[in-house]
Amino acid sequence: MDEARDRGLTLNPRYDDNGLITAVVTDVATGDLLMVAHMNAQALALTIETGFAHFWSRSRRSLWKKGETSGHMLQVRDLRIDCDQDALWIKAVPAGPTCHTGARSCFFRRIGPDGLSRVDEAG
Amino acid sequence: MDEARDRGLTLNPRYDDNGLITAVVTDVATGDLLMVAHMNAQALALTIETGFAHFWSRSRRSLWKKGETSGHMLQVRDLRIDCDQDALWIKAVPAGPTCHTGARSCFFRRIGPDGLSRVDEAG
Numbered sequence: 001m002d003e004a005r006d007r008g009l010t011l012n013p014r015y016d017d018n019g020l021i022t023a024v025v026t027d028v029a030t031g032d033l034l035m036v037a038h039m040n041a042q043a044l045a046l047t048i049e050t051g052f053a054h055f056w057s058r059s060r061r062s063l064w065k066k067g068e069t070s071g072h073m074l075q076v077r078d079l080r081i082d083c084d085q086d087a088l089w090i091k092a093v094p095a096g097p098t099c100h101t102g103a104r105s106c107f108f109r110r111i112g113p114d115g116l117s118r119v120d121e122a123g
Numbered sequence: 124m125d126e127a128r129d130r131g132l133t134l135n136p137r138y139d140d141n142g143l144i145t146a147v148v149t150d151v152a153t154g155d156l157l158m159v160a161h162m163n164a165q166a167l168a169l170t171i172e173t174g175f176a177h178f179w180s181r182s183r184r185s186l187w188k189k190g191e192t193s194g195h196m197l198q199v200r201d202l203r204i205d206c207d208q209d210a211l212w213i214k215a216v217p218a219g220p221t222c223h224t225g226a227r228s229c230f231f232r233r234i235g236p237d238g239l240s241r242v243d244e245a246g
Contacts, residue, residue: 007224009232009239022159024147031154033203036145036210048234080156080242082229083222087159089230099206101130106205107212109132111171116132119203 006083013044014086020056021088025098027105028077028091034098035106037066039088051076053090072096129206136167137209143179144211148221150228151200151214157221158229160189162211174199176213195219 005012013021020038027034039047043054043063053074057064067073074092081088099106109116128135136144143161150157162170166177166186176197180187190196197215204211222229232239 009241011234011238022145024156024159026149026154026156031149033147033149033212036147036205048236079234080230081232081234081239082159083224083226083231084229087229088234089156101206103206106207106210107203108206109204111134111202111204111211113171115134116204118132 002084005085011081012085013041013081013088014084015041016086018058020058021086023053023055023088023090025053025074025090025092028093032105033107034074034092034094034104044088047076047090048079053092066098067095070096072098074098125207128208134204135208136164136204136211137207138164139209141181143181144209146176146178146211146213148176148197148213148215151216155228156230157197157215157217157227167211170199170213171202176215189221190218193219195221197221 015021019040023037023039025034037055038058040056043056046054053066053076055064055066073095076090076092078091097104108119110119138144142163146160146162148157160178161181163179166179169177176189176199178187178189196218199213199215201214220227231242233242
């Protein structure tokens, strides 16, 4: 435990070995989890600067403004960091479905005793 | 993109090189993000089996039932997986403060233009 990092008021993100931090996006209106992605320092700076969520795509190895091509941007209403500063929480207003499958949230499947089941979009 | 993994109904978690998957916990009552942690296959199995959140502690390199020592367990009400099956969403009833600092949520600090500020616990 690092007292200054855990309780202090200095932003000091703990990036992993790849220079990334986990970013969790919830819908400010519903509280639903929309997506989990990663940011590098530049994505975080751009997110703060522009008010729109930017990420680092690990598969494409490139900076990525969410909604750049789909138009489904995430307007940031609140940005928080956790105790050990290795995760970010973005409360956002989504301009459309967040998931590349067209679902409102990437978390559209429930894990049950018999595998996965689709969750009602309103659920 | 892997169509079967992204849209199918077979649970097929995509563990990282360390055998871990990101797990995001929200409060089922408020929608607030409580914590972000990691699970290995055993932690996920125990979570499903017992209905209480188990994680893998990367710092202690051990399996960990949340609340084991503090009593602040997380009772799972809903468990979901995202499109590419590399993140889990747990909606839980927390038995007490989730954060080791005593805060209700690990995300008790807001990132603003002038650094961090503490967020009202009710916020």
